[in-house]
Amino acid sequence: MDALTTLRSRTVVLPTRDIDTDQIIPARFLTTTTREGLGEGLFHDLRYDQGGAERAEFPLNDPATRDCEILVAGNNFGCGSSREHAPWALLDYGFRAVISTEFADIFRNNSLKNGLLPIIVDVDTHQWLIAHPGTELHVDVEASRLELPDGRAVEYPIDAFARYCLTQGIDQLGYLLQQSDAIATFEEVRPWKP
């Protein structure tokens, strides 16, 4: 995965809360056996009507938002299905970070393992960001800090290990494989065997 140490981008805003992973990438796009190309299915049924025409009112269809790498979304983003196709689709489309007041657990885990940064902010900051689409933000990933154009800086919570992997661009499998001896010992000494 690509290292992410700093990010500077304008935002695109989807204010709806509880956007589930079926909205992010509908199940019919899940018959793929690769990670590539899922950006085409991102928010598909919100972006297009049933005739395949773009819905003009959907924020991602505004050409001015096409280069935005930061998505600001309503509370509890990514709930529902565990499909990792959701962060794959967001990344393939061009997003590197999503900001909300809360993320569903599996979506947050999946995102961090693919270099998509979930940023949790307080309600006040969130409401300000929702009310100001297109704001240019600076994310200092090393410092876990979000900088707003008026000079405000907001620190966000992130697991130290996930941040390390994100900023180094390394995946977590290498670390797990290094634990092979401990795993073998555990299998040997545990009091009961599955």
Add this chain to the structure above:
Amino acid sequence: MADASTLFDKVWTDHVVVPETAETPAVIYIDLHLIHEVTTPQAFSLLRERGLAVRRPDLTLATMDHSTPTTPVASFKDLAVVGESAANQIRQMETNCRDFGIDLYGFGSEHRGIVHVIGPELGASQPGKTIVCGDSHTSTHGAFGALAFGIGTTEVGHVLATQCLLQRKPKSLAVNVSGRLPAGVTAKDVILAIIGEIGVGGGTGHVIEYRGDAIRALDMESRMTICNMSIEAGARAGLVGPDDTTIDYLAGRPRVPQGDAWDAAVRRWQNLRSDDDAVFDKTVSIDAAALQPMVTFGTNPGMVVGVNEPVPDAGDASFRKALEYMKVAPGKPMSENPVDIVFVGSCTNGRLSDLQQAAGVLEGRKVADGVRMLVVPGSQQVKRQAEELGLHRIFAEAGAEWRESGCSMCLGMNGDTVPSGQLSVSTSNRNFEGRQGIGARTVLASPATAAASAVTGRVTDPRTLT
């Protein structure tokens, strides 16, 4: 007091290979890895890229359920109904399992079915185990007192390669359901009421333990229904302490320990429960006696109401958008809404007792004109058992379709979809926009409510038909 721990604490501690620190998460050992065709291809590709083997194929259980047809498959030609892409995914699953030495319950296997139905029926889901699957409804297996949760495909790769996961320990949430359930109120109604109470994000970061006499009184299939939808409250997992009901269910199943090992396992399981003075991070209490048949009215499982009660009128923009999508009027009960499709099945309500519940309502009655009803057993074993009891005849005589097992119309990956604009009363777990098909309007309900709605052609309280 300091040593008092919850069931979840005990199962967690029992699987710590490397403890967590401020810098690194814990390495947690996984006792059972369930895999299926949709969330594994990219994980197997990773193993191939890195030249890695599957560490414990013997702890890996594979089947095909999500993109499989629910019409009979005699050969690969029959896969055409699901489309080329899904057929390719199914073929790749067979190749991956063969190449990596994993037993696959594929087409032709009497054990094939939805992963969360076959794990329990084979006796592979046991108290005290850690169980994962690339599927959020893995929480189902918590009904056995296991710590069971859904993971993404990257983590599927981690478990295949190392049999372990990197995890931070979640918090604990006790949901106490006390008292007795009224007649005609089922496990599905209980879990919908719980989600309505705590909300779709209420369990985020937590493992739920369902407690109280109303939970104790439930059979295993009902407990599975409840644990299954823990994820719909945002919880990492949901579990129920094992008891005699659990042990009786497991006795004699093919994958449980045999002989002396069974006796030892039972002794271990009987001691596996939260200590009396264990402290939970959060507690929620529900009065079972106050519950009624529940249905959803919106586009997430927390938007739920008693079947005869008016749809609430208050809410923000997201709430109003959901009602608009559902074409549901606030202030009126859901029972005023005509029904187009009824789906009975899924990992939530596709087990034998669920089909019996639906058949009990349908026996001697007909599916209303203009309503299509699909009954999809959760596994081939459930299908055989239902046919032995003659349930398939009750469904056929009522005018419902009787299918092969699979996830089917729960997520509409296999061609079983709800047409745009139609209203579906479904025993599945998600009423998200477009979940059952583009533009589909889903009302989640119990098998009894679904069957009653099929008979009258409107969302219906099953207690009115008995």
